Amino acid sequence: MATATAGLGGLAGLAARFRTCPVTGLKVDAAAETLIKANAVAAVVFLAIGGFLGLLVALTRWQGVHLLGPDTFYLVLTAHGINALLFWIIFFEVAVLYFASAVILNSRLAAPQMAWAAFVLMVVGALGVNWAVLQGDSSVMFTSYVPMQASPLFYLGLILFAVGALIACFVFFGTLVVAKEEKTYEGSIPLVTFGALAAAIIAVFTIASGAIILIPTFLWSLGYIRHIDSVMYKLVWWGMGHSSQQINVSAHVAVWYLIGALVLGAKPISEKVSRVAFLFYILFLQLASAHHMLVEPGLSAEWKVFNTSYAMYLAVLGSMIHGMTVPGAIEAAQRKRGYTNGIFEWLRKAPWDNPAFAGMFLSLVLFGFLGGISGVVLGAEQLNIMMHNTLYVPGHFHATVVAGTTLAFMAATYLVLPLIFRREIMFPTLAKWQPYLFGIGAGGISLFLMGAGTLGVSRRHWDITFSDAALGFDYPGTAFLMLALNGLFAILATVGGALYVIVTVATVLFGERVGPEGPKTPISAAPAAVTAEAVSKYGSAGTLHLPGTYVLITVFFVAFVLYYFVNWKYLSELWPMS
Amino acid sequence: MAVHPPEARIWWNEPVPKGELLWVAVAFLWGVIMFVMMIWWHLEGRQNLSTEVYRIDPEVFRSRVEAFVERHKVGEEGTTGIPVARVPPGGDAYMLGRLWEWWPVLELEKGKTYRLHLSSLDWQHGFSLQPVNINIQVHPGIEHVLTITPTQAGVFSVVCNEFCGVGHHQMIGRIRVVEPGTGG
Numbered sequence: 001m002a003t004a005t006a007g008l009g010g011l012a013g014l015a016a017r018f019r020t021c022p023v024t025g026l027k028v029d030a031a032a033e034t035l036i037k038a039n040a041v042a043a044v045v046f047l048a049i050g051g052f053l054g055l056l057v058a059l060t061r062w063q064g065v066h067l068l069g070p071d072t073f074y075l076v077l078t079a080h081g082i083n084a085l086l087f088w089i090i091f092f093e094v095a096v097l098y099f100a101s102a103v104i105l106n107s108r109l110a111a112p113q114m115a116w117a118a119f120v121l122m123v124v125g126a127l128g129v130n131w132a133v134l135q136g137d138s139s140v141m142f143t144s145y146v147p148m149q150a151s152p153l154f155y156l157g158l159i160l161f162a163v164g165a166l167i168a169c170f171v172f173f174g175t176l177v178v179a180k181e182e183k184t185y186e187g188s189i190p191l192v193t194f195g196a197l198a199a200a201i202i203a204v205f206t207i208a209s210g211a212i213i214l215i216p217t218f219l220w221s222l223g224y225i226r227h228i229d230s231v232m233y234k235l236v237w238w239g240m241g242h243s244s245q246q247i248n249v250s251a252h253v254a255v256w257y258l259i260g261a262l263v264l265g266a267k268p269i270s271e272k273v274s275r276v277a278f279l280f281y282i283l284f285l286q287l288a289s290a291h292h293m294l295v296e297p298g299l300s301a302e303w304k305v306f307n308t309s310y311a312m313y314l315a316v317l318g319s320m321i322h323g324m325t326v327p328g329a330i331e332a333a334q335r336k337r338g339y340t341n342g343i344f345e346w347l348r349k350a351p352w353d354n355p356a357f358a359g360m361f362l363s364l365v366l367f368g369f370l371g372g373i374s375g376v377v378l379g380a381e382q383l384n385i386m387m388h389n390t391l392y393v394p395g396h397f398h399a400t401v402v403a404g405t406t407l408a409f410m411a412a413t414y415l416v417l418p419l420i421f422r423r424e425i426m427f428p429t430l431a432k433w434q435p436y437l438f439g440i441g442a443g444g445i446s447l448f449l450m451g452a453g454t455l456g457v458s459r460r461h462w463d464i465t466f467s468d469a470a471l472g473f474d475y476p477g478t479a480f481l482m483l484a485l486n487g488l489f490a491i492l493a494t495v496g497g498a499l500y501v502i503v504t505v506a507t508v509l510f511g512e513r514v515g516p517e518g519p520k521t522p523i524s525a526a527p528a529a530v531t532a533e534a535v536s537k538y539g540s541a542g543t544l545h546l547p548g549t550y551v552l553i554t555v556f557f558v559a560f561v562l563y564y565f566v567n568w569k570y571l572s573e574l575w576p577m578s
Numbered sequence: 579m580a581v582h583p584p585e586a587r588i589w590w591n592e593p594v595p596k597g598e599l600l601w602v603a604v605a606f607l608w609g610v611i612m613f614v615m616m617i618w619w620h621l622e623g624r625q626n627l628s629t630e631v632y633r634i635d636p637e638v639f640r641s642r643v644e645a646f647v648e649r650h651k652v653g654e655e656g657t658t659g660i661p662v663a664r665v666p667p668g669g670d671a672y673m674l675g676r677l678w679e680w681w682p683v684l685e686l687e688k689g690k691t692y693r694l695h696l697s698s699l700d701w702q703h704g705f706s707l708q709p710v711n712i713n714i715q716v717h718p719g720i721e722h723v724l725t726i727t728p729t730q731a732g733v734f735s736v737v738c739n740e741f742c743g744v745g746h747h748q749m750i751g752r753i754r755v756v757e758p759g760t761g762g
Contacts, residue, residue, distance in 0.1 A: 074744060074746075139744075141741050145702050145740070147700070147702075147718060148741075148742070187584060188589065190581050190583050191584075230702055230717045230718060230719070231717060231720065258580065260580065262579075267579050267580060268580055269595055269598055270595060271586075271589040272594060273598055295713060297631040297696075297715070298717075298720055301627075305616045305620075309609070309612065309616070317609050320601070320605035321601070321602060321605065324598065328598065329580070376612065380612065381616045381627075382623060385625060386711050386712070387713065388714070388715065389704045389715070390706070456706065456737075459739065461746065463747040464747075466747065469747070469750045470658045470660070471750045471752055472750070473737060553601060557608070574625045574711070575726055575727055576624040576625060577624075577627065577712070577724055
């Protein structure tokens with residue numbers, strides 16, 4: 001390709017394309033930098049739209065407010081899911097892919113023109129889907145289960161967006177090849193890039209699943225295909241729908257490692273273990289289509305048990321490993337930096353006023369405790385009978401993709417702004433509070449949605465008072481309380497989200513340019529005043545004493561086991577079925 | 579750092595710290611336990627989803643449900659006009675989902691075991707039995723036969739919990755469970 005060879009045109013050309021980052025010493029390719037900016041900006045725009053729509057959803061489900069009418073509610077709910085879950089997250093992930101390949105590997109980006117084509121396709125696709133939904137004839141929810149039908153533009157927009165994302169993945173793979181060929185780094189790729197690679201490999205699988213089901217569905221909506229089997233649709237659709245959430249997991253775990261590294265100089269405790277954990281994601285996460293089909297007719301129990309558990313919980317094992325190695329790496333780094341007193345000085349004196357770190361650590365905790373545990377319980381074959389399609393499901397995934405992925409990406413933004421956009425962060429005090437407001441808000445949303453779900457409340461439901469239904473039913477009063485609390489925490493999360501958008505947009509447009517000596521607020525946190533105990537080389541006995549991390553994972557494990565078995569106890573009280 | 583290539587070029591031969599290894603072992607074993615739990619519940623547990631499933635034309639299912647109602651109708655639910663079918667203890671019960679109702683209302687006896695036939699005539703629906711909290715997906719063209727034993731008497735509602743269009747939130751059905759011998 002012309003673009004791929006153009007970059008090889010002499011050293012002068014190469015020199016002009018790069019700048020050297022004053023903070024990290026990395027060489028930054030100008031084309032990669034512009035593309036990272038474009039994708040990050042698009043991501044924030046769709047987050048603002050999706051987040052605002054989410055607030056409308058929460059205020060409608062709060063029965064005391066009950067903001068929207070039924071037609072608008074279902075339309076807004078469809079648009080909320082697609083903008084927040086697909087467009088915001090995938091645009092940001094493309095930015096992460098370009099960063100983790102070109103920037104971290106000191107390389108030029110392969111085929112920047114293709115990357116721009118990908119960007120245009122994604123933007124056109126995203127606008128097309130939004131247009132279709134706004135017409136009011138495509139309120140089919142994010143999942144668009146057949147035989148319910150949306151307008152052809154809805155499916156076409158999704159297909160275009162997916163093709164764009166696929167091209168972006170291949171630009172990422174191409175950049176890895178270029179970097180290796182041009183020897184821009186020594187040895188193996190860094191862990192962060194490895195995590196991004198896992199995300200990109202899963203993305204290819206995911207997009208292929210999407211193509212396999214969305215292209216025939218598009219043709220069906222045009223009338224060229226007569227029938228799409230509803231169970232088959234779900235099986236393949238969730239090959240995209242759930243596996244794409246594993247792209248998010250891989251990407252945000254990579255971002256956790258990235259922030260730990262840049263802010264605290266954290267190194268993985270063991271490269272081998274962390275990489276194997278990513279490998280588990282690649283090998284097993286795509287089985288998770290089953291998570292959405294545990295109470296479906298027509299699938300065998302054997303298939304459900306094997307797939308829902310990712311072949312004996314091997315992908316869960318991957319996440320549990322990261323859940324230990326990420327805080328472990330941070331504890332080791334902090335101890336090395338001199339915070340060696342007691343079990344938790346390293347955590348107490350962590351840079352909590354640095355929004356990148358605060359967001360990252362909150363994301364880790366909320367993802368693990370709320371998202372991880374609830375996901376495994378929800379995905380246990382028989383337990384799913386008590387939770388399928390209740391609000392427990394959105395409760396679970398708001399912990400994973402909002403408190404987990406979205407918060408991690410927000411945290412990463414506080415590094416991207418000074419390092420890539422090269423602007424001093426505006427309103428630093430607001431930025432400092434932002435991750436807490438958003439994290440607590442998102443945590444509350446997931447907790448209270450899960451609470452309402454445990455009480456049986458249906459998801460995607462406009463009116464749980466059933467006021468205009470022929471037969472009535474009263475959910476317990478506590479359910480209404482849960483949904484009111486969900487509304488309050490959604491407001492909190494919206495404030496946090498709005499602050500993020502304001503800080504980001506203001507910084508990009510009006511922020512003071514970062515000088516050649518680097519940003520005024522240093523990226524990496526200050527070490528302790530006394531560093532007598534600091535050791536020179538990582539891996540020495542002193543740094544691998546991680547009592548704080550062991551306490552944290554023990555608490556996590558006990559919570560996990562107790563909650564898991566409590567749910568089996570609830571299940572045993574249900575009407576017997578076979 | 580995690581943004582640099584591994585310090586040791588041959589990183590895959592480096593020893594893993596003991597604490598980390600222990601956690602990996604604990605997490606792996608926990609996974610095995612959770613895996614076995616699901617299998618064990620199939621053998622010993624009493625709440626497992628039936629895998630008895632048939633392909634069926636929605637029109638055929640509709641006529642079967644209508645014939646069932648014809649045979650077992652004992653009245654109507656309040657003023658709604660929805661028929662109430664009293665199912666013979668241990669017999670076959672039918673309920674269909676369509677935009678936007680569950681039909682008919684069923685009357686079952688506590689402690690008796692029934693074969694409940696579920697299917698949809700149009701889109702997907704969600705059979706959410708409340709407040710018991712049993713949730714099962716219902717597809718058009720597929721007849722799902724559950725063997726189910728009510729253990730409480732009372733009035734139970736079937737909320738549709740799969741989005742099925744703008745009348746979704748009005749779609750609600752009913753199952754009445756009576757003490758043995760007190761029916762009708």
